[in-house]
Amino acid sequence: MIPDKAPKEDVFHAGGALKKNAHVPNFENYKELYLKSIENPDEFWGDIAKDFYWKSKHTGQFLDYNFDVTKGEIYIKCMEGATTNICYNVLDRNVHERKLGDKVAFYWEGNEPGDMMKVTYGELLQQVCQFANVLKSQGVKKGDRVSIYMPMVVELVVAMLACVRIGAVHSIVFAGFSAESLCDRILNSQCSLLITADGFYRGDKLINLKVIADDALQKCRDQSFPVQRCIMLKHLAVNIQLSVSPSQIFCVWFRQVPWNPEVDQCWHSLLSGVSDECEPEWCDSEDPLFILYTSGSTGKPKGVLHTVSGYMLYVATTFKLVFDYQPDDVYWCTADIGWITGHSYITYGPLANGATSVLFEGLPTYPDVSRMWEIVDKYQVTKFYTAPTAIRLLMKYGSEPVQKYNRESLKVLGTVGEPINPEAWQWYYSVVGEKRCPVVDTFWQTETGGHVLTPLPAATPMKPGSATFPFFGVVPAILNESGEELEGPCEGYLVFKQAWPGVMRTVYGNHQRFETTYFKKFPGYYVSGDGCRRDTDGYYWITGRMDDMLNVSGHLLSTAEVESALGEHAAVAEAAVVSRLHPVKGESLYCFVTLTDGVGFNRTLEAELKKQVREKIGAIATPDFIQNAPSLPKTRSGKIMRRVLRKIARNERDLGDLSTLADSSVIEQLFLNHCCGAV
Numbered sequence: 001m002i003p004d005k006a007p008k009e010d011v012f013h014a015g016g017a018l019k020k021n022a023h024v025p026n027f028e029n030y031k032e033l034y035l036k037s038i039e040n041p042d043e044f045w046g047d048i049a050k051d052f053y054w055k056s057k058h059t060g061q062f063l064d065y066n067f068d069v070t071k072g073e074i075y076i077k078c079m080e081g082a083t084t085n086i087c088y089n090v091l092d093r094n095v096h097e098r099k100l101g102d103k104v105a106f107y108w109e110g111n112e113p114g115d116m117m118k119v120t121y122g123e124l125l126q127q128v129c130q131f132a133n134v135l136k137s138q139g140v141k142k143g144d145r146v147s148i149y150m151p152m153v154v155e156l157v158v159a160m161l162a163c164v165r166i167g168a169v170h171s172i173v174f175a176g177f178s179a180e181s182l183c184d185r186i187l188n189s190q191c192s193l194l195i196t197a198d199g200f201y202r203g204d205k206l207i208n209l210k211v212i213a214d215d216a217l218q219k220c221r222d223q224s225f226p227v228q229r230c231i232m233l234k235h236l237a238v239n240i241q242l243s244v245s246p247s248q249i250f251c252v253w254f255r256q257v258p259w260n261p262e263v264d265q266c267w268h269s270l271l272s273g274v275s276d277e278c279e280p281e282w283c284d285s286e287d288p289l290f291i292l293y294t295s296g297s298t299g300k301p302k303g304v305l306h307t308v309s310g311y312m313l314y315v316a317t318t319f320k321l322v323f324d325y326q327p328d329d330v331y332w333c334t335a336d337i338g339w340i341t342g343h344s345y346i347t348y349g350p351l352a353n354g355a356t357s358v359l360f361e362g363l364p365t366y367p368d369v370s371r372m373w374e375i376v377d378k379y380q381v382t383k384f385y386t387a388p389t390a391i392r393l394l395m396k397y398g399s400e401p402v403q404k405y406n407r408e409s410l411k412v413l414g415t416v417g418e419p420i421n422p423e424a425w426q427w428y429y430s431v432v433g434e435k436r437c438p439v440v441d442t443f444w445q446t447e448t449g450g451h452v453l454t455p456l457p458a459a460t461p462m463k464p465g466s467a468t469f470p471f472f473g474v475v476p477a478i479l480n481e482s483g484e485e486l487e488g489p490c491e492g493y494l495v496f497k498q499a500w501p502g503v504m505r506t507v508y509g510n511h512q513r514f515e516t517t518y519f520k521k522f523p524g525y526y527v528s529g530d531g532c533r534r535d536t537d538g539y540y541w542i543t544g545r546m547d548d549m550l551n552v553s554g555h556l557l558s559t560a561e562v563e564s565a566l567g568e569h570a571a572v573a574e575a576a577v578v579s580r581l582h583p584v585k586g587e588s589l590y591c592f593v594t595l596t597d598g599v600g601f602n603r604t605l606e607a608e609l610k611k612q613v614r615e616k617i618g619a620i621a622t623p624d625f626i627q628n629a630p631s632l633p634k635t636r637s638g639k640i641m642r643r644v645l646r647k648i649a650r651n652e653r654d655l656g657d658l659s660t661l662a663d664s665s666v667i668e669q670l671f672l673n674h675c676c677g678a679v
């Protein structure tokens with residue numbers, strides 16, 4: 001399945017400077033370890049587990065699972081019988097065994113340049129223990145669910161680790177979600193307590209988080225689920241001393257935070273006089289660790305449940321190997337902790353390795369579009385992890401804002417969240433990384449816990465736009481519509497044949513939905529929902545969600561492929577392609593394009609773009625419509641909402657649930673620019 005030798009043509013052989021000390025220095029080494037990981041997972045993961053602290057050892061098989069619905073209930077169990085605590089492993093073990101107490105865990109960089117602070121492993125441990133004691137005093141016990149709705153502050157990490165220290169299950173809700181979404185998630189997880197903050201700034205926009213949280217709690221009460229307690233961190237108030245923006249200071253002094261004395265308590269007051277020692281709760285390997293909601297193609301969001309030991313080993317190992325973590329690294333992942341990327345690769349993965357990270361509260365475009373590179377230089381960031389959408393956004397402004405900073409410290413660049421079009425990959429690699437840094441295009445999902453298809457920076461020759469090969473322990477396959485495994489070069493459904501330690505265990509409170517969503521379509525496989533192509537060199541290319549596939553005149557096309565062809569035109573900053581029904585061809589291609597700054601939309605450009613796609617893919621993929629889209633509808637995490645675009649393409653005004661839409665003003669503009677002509 002994996003080629004004997006890495007291909008020589010068509011690839012970028014980066015990682016030269018990394019090879020000397022790399023954990024996995026070359027492709028042969030990767031292949032050898034990969035075979036061991038799938039042929040003998042017990043030994044492979046067993047060796048890794050030796051680095052962690054176990055209160056009691058596991059008995060029996062390392063991984064036990066059933067992926068086949070026809071043989072009974074789906075289950076995954078890892079290291080049954082072992083007891084441990086993930087907070088102990090990411091903090092106490094680093095402070096006491098590895099003597100990293102004085103090492104910086106996080107450099108916090110606020111929304112305003114100049115707002116900054118740092119916290120060491122020793123300090124973090126103290127703060128977590130204190131807050132864990134606060135949670136206990138509020139009656140939170142092992143197994144209880146706690147909702148966390150906070151901005152990107154160190155206290156968010158403190159809150160999540162305090163929960164897991166006492167065996168409580170956190171359910172973090174991204175601070176951009178609405179009151180209704182927060183209420184839905186509180187109700188679904190039946191949380192006993194909510195932790196939030198007064199508010200925060202996103203760029204120059206003030207978000208009154210407590211007002212939204214109160215609204216959510218009222219909605220919960222209306223549905224007969226009164227949440228008994230709410231702990232509020234005064235983040236804006238504390239920022240008075242730090243803030244450099246006069247407008248912020250004004251707001252802070254005159255702000256009234258809504259307060260309900262029966263429910264609300266202040267984070268800082270609760271801490272006073274509380275001990276900073278707290279014995280961890282020793283948990284079973286398969287005890288629940290956290291719930292994180294992810295959208296489903298139908299119905300309400302699903303509460304993805306991860307458990308203790310498998311998740312811990314998997315995120316620690318993927319972090320170490322995919323970013324080739326070295327002790328002197330300064331690592332920066334720009335995601336929000338409210339998403340899985342932040343859970344796995346801001347909190348648990350980096351801390352498990354004793355890494356120093358940047359925790360950034362702000363935006364890549366505030367106060368200007370070179371903010372990212374300013375931060376890279378400021379903290380001498382070595383490993384940088386971001387999303388293709390951010391890359392495409394910054395690409396629009398050209399290389400000058402990047403080149404204002406020298407970025408010499410960078411060694412590895414990473415991407416996550418969606419397919420990266422080769423155009424954006426090249427820009428990231430050449431302009432940001434100056435052809436020095438390997439780009440790790442990491443494919444994974446909330447459900448997979450950590451990376452599942454990814455290059456290793458010193459070992460895997462890269463192809464722009466390909467997530468390359470499976471991580472250790474992961475066995476991918478590509479199936480056709482009838483569920484047959486395809487060999488060699490092919491395209492179809494991406495599935496996984498065997499369990500790996502980090503895979504989700506269930507949908508919280510709805511095991512049946514777990515089985516139906518991921519295991520029913522093709523018994524015996526975990527179905528990712530993504531389409532995938534394997535090329536002649538065995539490289540995997542994610543082609544987008546299977547629900548984003550188009551069938552034009554009987555030919556299966558991936559929207560991502562057409563988007564990438566459009567994106568390669570110099571005038572296009574971003575493109576999103578959806579289907580519009582066609583009386584003859586079945587479906588036709590309706591393309592939304594956001595143009596590069598300063599470029600105007602006209603008939604000549606439209607014709608050029610159609611020609612470009614025809615030339616890149618073939619006549620079959622020629623777009624039927626190209627619409628100028630100054631902005632695209634996106635979720636707050638930056639994903640394009642294709643469901644909404646499909647409706648706009650069809651000129652349907654009923655757009656359904658728009659609660660996850662980041663900026664609703666985009667919609668009206670798109671309807672105004674609509675291509676109304678008949679096909």
Ligand code: WTA
Nearest residue numbers: 416417418419441442443444445446530542
């Ligand atoms: C997409 C984010 C292509 C994919 C970690 C997946 C990607 C969904 C990549 C999961 C990538 C993520 N290349 N597509 N490198 N990474 N995706 O749950 O469609 O927010 O199924 O997890 O994002 O999104 P989620």
